[in-house]
Amino acid sequence: MEPKISEKTWNPELEKEILKQWEDEKIYDFTPQEDNYTIDTPPPYPSGRPWHIGAAAHYSQIDMIARTARMAGKNVYFPIGIDRNGLPVELYTEKKHNIRMRETERGEFLNLCREALDDLEDEMILIMKSLGISGDFANYYRTDSEEYRSLTQSTFIELWKKGQVYLANRPNNYDWVSGTTIADAEITYEDLSTKLVYMKFKIKDTDKEIIIASTRPELLCACRTIIVNPEDQRYTQYIGQKVIIPITNVEVELRTHHSAKQEFGSGAVMVCSYGDQNDVVLFRELELGEIVAVGLDGKMTEAAGEYAGLKPKQARAKIIEDLETGGFLEKVEDIIHRTPISERSKIPIEIIPMEEYYLKQKEDVERIKKLGQEIIFHPPMHKQILMNWLESISIDWPISRRRYYGTEIPIWYCKNCSEPHVPEPGKYYRPWNEKCPINNCTKCDSAEFVGEERTFDTWMDSSVSPLFISKFGRDVEFFNKVYPTSIRPQAKDIVRTWLYYTILRCEQLTGEKPWSEAWIMGYGLDEKGMKMSKSKGNAIDPLPVIEKLGADTFRFWSASEINHGYDFRCNEQKIESTKKFLSKLWNISRFLSSFPIIESGKPNASDKWILSELDNLVKECKRGYDEYNFFVPAIAIREFTWNLFAAHYIEMVKARAYGIGFSDEERDGAIFTLHKALSTILKLLAPITPFITEHLWKVLYSEKSIHKERQVLSESPEDFTHLTKDITEFNSNVWNEKKSKELSLKDSIAVSVPERLSEFAKDFAAMHNLE
RNA sequence: GGGCUCAUAGUCCAGGUCGGUUAUGACGUCGCCCUUACACGGCGAAGAUCCGGGGUUCAAAUCCCCGUGGGCCCA
Structure with a gap:
């Protein structure tokens, strides 16, 4: 019989045709039923080229979840969204057009952001589609659409009415030159020369003094405590005593804190509102009352007494003079200090308390912990990230931002x-x-x-994704069928944000958990194990890789290289070499395509042996797929297909399948077994490499898509796997024997088959041309 | 500074819960081989102080402690 496949290798170009077929036949369409399997897909953020290759791997695996669930007989709802709110696009737009957000008319700026997002989004959709993602692209959503933003706002209004939202002061990074708060992402650090001032502080009711060094002596009026390292012997005797601040004569307590560095200055540190980020932490941790020393105009406030109205730099010069006059000055050193600078106006930032909206979360922690316990995590170890975070929550969630491209409050x-x-x-x-x-x-x-x-923190939008996709507040019938959803796949680095905030918000709004399972993936690193970033230049663009090698190669690499939950390294050459396995699978199929399909046959010992190994493979794959860990099936399938099925079994039965020297019944047993093994392999592999399996399936076995098939179940046949080692070793021995005698593989040789393999003797004789 | 996590041939990875063969497989390297599915192949070879130090044990890659280095998150 002529082989149905003539080409010698898998051609990734075929993926485009297959993609079109899927689209035309709408094979992944979703109609809600009573039981549904809903994936709370992470909407990617189009923040600029290139898209992260780790993200492409991540989405490939999310698609494997969808395909695994479908083949398990579930009615899968796999929505696709694009996240478009937030700071990155604002920064991207400012750079692209060389403009400043706050110097541009708001409506105009928003339009420019939207245009930038549209361009970036198109490419992202293209990549997702070409990866073979089987999601609902026809109805994809955007987090900046009217519909989405109205959900964010409605859910906020509901919580507002319940009294869950309040206003409070919170220290912010402030750029007084451009008159705005700025995000942490807009701060750069520069080494600037400044003066380190050593001041004498009196210990109350003693004649002792301690020396405190600071670069910000003008903040003396905002000093609320002095800290020393608990291990610093010099100060042990003063712990808990009152210290008198020079100039202001206010008394504060001296206490210990591990953040005080013994080797810096005198080892004693004054804590002021706010000299730096550490002060912010300490004020919160020690529950100190803040004193606002610098105002929004960038000048000292009334709290600074006679220094009010001066710029901090002027106040500093004056206070140094006054300290000297009052005898409080020990010495002044010129040092280089790492100073936070506003990226836009290039001046040192001030940290100033400003009024912001907060969403209550502290009182919800216990309830969230309980829900967290109920949610199944894949892998289980990553539940710990959530639990540790819940343990450390100390303030409510600040939800307002002084930005433009976000959902308006x-x-x-x-x-x-x-x-x-x-x-x-x-x-x-x-x-x-x-x-x-x-x-x-x-x-x-x-x-x-x-x-x-103001606008909302973007997590206010992202945290209602399960509600948005289940049409909360828009379609009660749909919502009841789909919510709570089934699974949240996401990356490990945003457990504390996206995962946590979603549970919080959904619990506050529905009283239920948003999903029953959470699937947490590790982080994509470069080939040296370093984080990829555009600035380091070690980022790999996934698009050319996929175009060159095909989505299936990329997907199989992602499955076979990434053990679920662990960080992984990305290496183009490794991806390329994965293609060989697809080539192997292709050629096995090409070989089998020259034999007719036989529905049933009488297996002999060799056939029973490979069928029992095949059954083991089915069980092993189920183990992996049940946990959505694709590493397990990918490795097992490659191992079986290459090292047992192709290397040993096919060689053993080749002559029998051709019918040379065997009866028709013996021949049909071989052909039946060959097809049974291959069709099983294709189905097992279908969630990981959807394109090649679809193609081979349609050429060999059915007009219907393989993606409409159910996954293979174990049949637990008679076990022959204890003979595997003997069989492979016997074959190896014969090959080595021929090699040492400089015989060609087809030459005959006299080797006797060991007693325990006597059932296989006829196949071995044909395979090795035994005398 | 705190938490989580990882460390096994040139490279990636399995094994680790439950200690006990010769430490798994792939990529790469080298040698031989066109054998009617595949040279993007076959067969074979070389290549590992299982990060360092200490402990428990008859026995440690595996369990415990202390380090060192990488990653992520938080501060």
Whole structure:
């Protein structure tokens, strides 16, 4: 019989045709039923080229989850979304057009951001599609759509009405030159020369003094405590005593804290609101009351007494003089200090408390812990990341941001009495640009309002993704069928943010957990194990790799190289060499395509042996697929297919399959077994490499898609696997024997088959041309 | 500074819970071989102080302790 396959290798170009077939036949369409398997897909953020190769691997594996579930007979809902809110696109747009967000008209700036996102998004969708992602691209959603943002706002309004939201002061990075708060991402550090001032502080009720060194002596008025390292012998005797601050004469306590470095300055540190980020931490940790020493105009406040109105630098010069006059100055050193600088105006930032909105979370921690216990984690060890985080929550969640490209906080303030008003939920509101939908102030009846200008932290949007995809508040019937969803696949580095905030918000809004399983993937590193980043230049662009080698090669690499939950290294050459396995599979199929399909046959000993090894493979794959750990089936399938099926079994039965020297019944037993093994391999592999398995399946076995098949189940046949080692060793011995005698493989040789393998003697004789 | 996690041939990875053969497989390297599925192949070879130090034990890659180095998150 002529082989149905003539080409010698798998051609990745075929993927494009297969993709088109899938799209035309809509084989992944979803119609909700009573039982559904919903994937809370992470919406990727189009932040600029190239997309991270680790992310491409990540999405390939999420698709394997969907395909595994489908083949297990589940009704899979696999939505696709794009995350478009937040800082990265603002920075990208500023750079691209060489503009400043706050110097650009807001509406115009938002349009520019949207255009940038559209371009980046197109490419991202293209990559996801060409990876073979079987999600619902026809209905893909965007987190900046009216529908999505109205959900974010509605859920906020609901929580506001329940009293879960409040205003509070919180220290912020502040750039007083451009008059804005800035995000941590916009801070750079520069080594600047400055003066380290050594000051004398009196210990109360003694004649002793301690020396404290600081680069910010103008903040003396905001000093609330002095810390020393608990192991610093010099200060042990003063712990718990009062210390008198020079100039202000205020008394503060001296206490220990591990963040004080013995070798820096005198080892004693004054803690002021706020000299640096460590002060912020200490004020929170030690629950100190803050004193605002620097105002929004960048000048010293009234709290600074006679220094009020001066810029911090001027105040510093003056206070050094005054310290000297008062006899409080020990010495002044010139040092190089690593100083946080605003990326935009290049001046040192100030940390200033500002009023922001908070969402209550502290009182929810115990409930979230309980839900966390109920959620199954893959792998289980990563549940610990969530639990540790829950243990360490000490403040509520600050949710307001002074940014533009995000969901607007839907609040209007009465112009007369400042009373905040939230509108009715269900619509998308833009208070900075819209008239207040409420006519009169509920408190003073005034008719004039000012819209809130701030936006939400983007996690406020992302954390309602399970509610959005299940049409919460939009379609009750759909919601009831789909929520709680089944699984949340995501990366390890955002467990503390996305995963945690989602549980928090969904619990607050529905009283239920958002999903029953969480699937946590490790981090993609470069070939040396370093984090990939554009600035380091070690980032690998996935698109050319996929175009060159095909999605299946990339996907099989991702499955066979990445043990689930662990970090992994990305290496182009390794990806390339994975292609060989697909080539092997292709040629096995090519060989089998020259034999007819036989529905049943009478297996002999060799056939029974490979069928029992095949059954082991089925069990092993099930073990991996049940945990959505694709490393297990990928390795097992490659091992079986290459090293047992192709290397030994096919060679053993080749002559029998051709019918040379064997009866028809013996021949059919071989052909039956060959096809049974290959069709099983294809089905086992289908979730990992959907393209090549689809192609081979259709050429060999069925007009219907392999992706409509159910996964193979174990049949637990008679076990012959104890003979595997004997069989492979016997073959090896014969090959070595021929080699040492300089015989060709087809030459005959006199080797006797060992007693325990006597059942296999006829196949061995044909295989090795035994005399 | 805190938490989690990892460390096995030139490279990647298995084994580790439950200590006991010659430490798994792949990539790469080298040698031989076109044998009617595949030279993107076959057969074979070389290549590992299982990160370092200490402990428990008859026995440690595996269990315990202390280091060192990488990664992630938080501060």
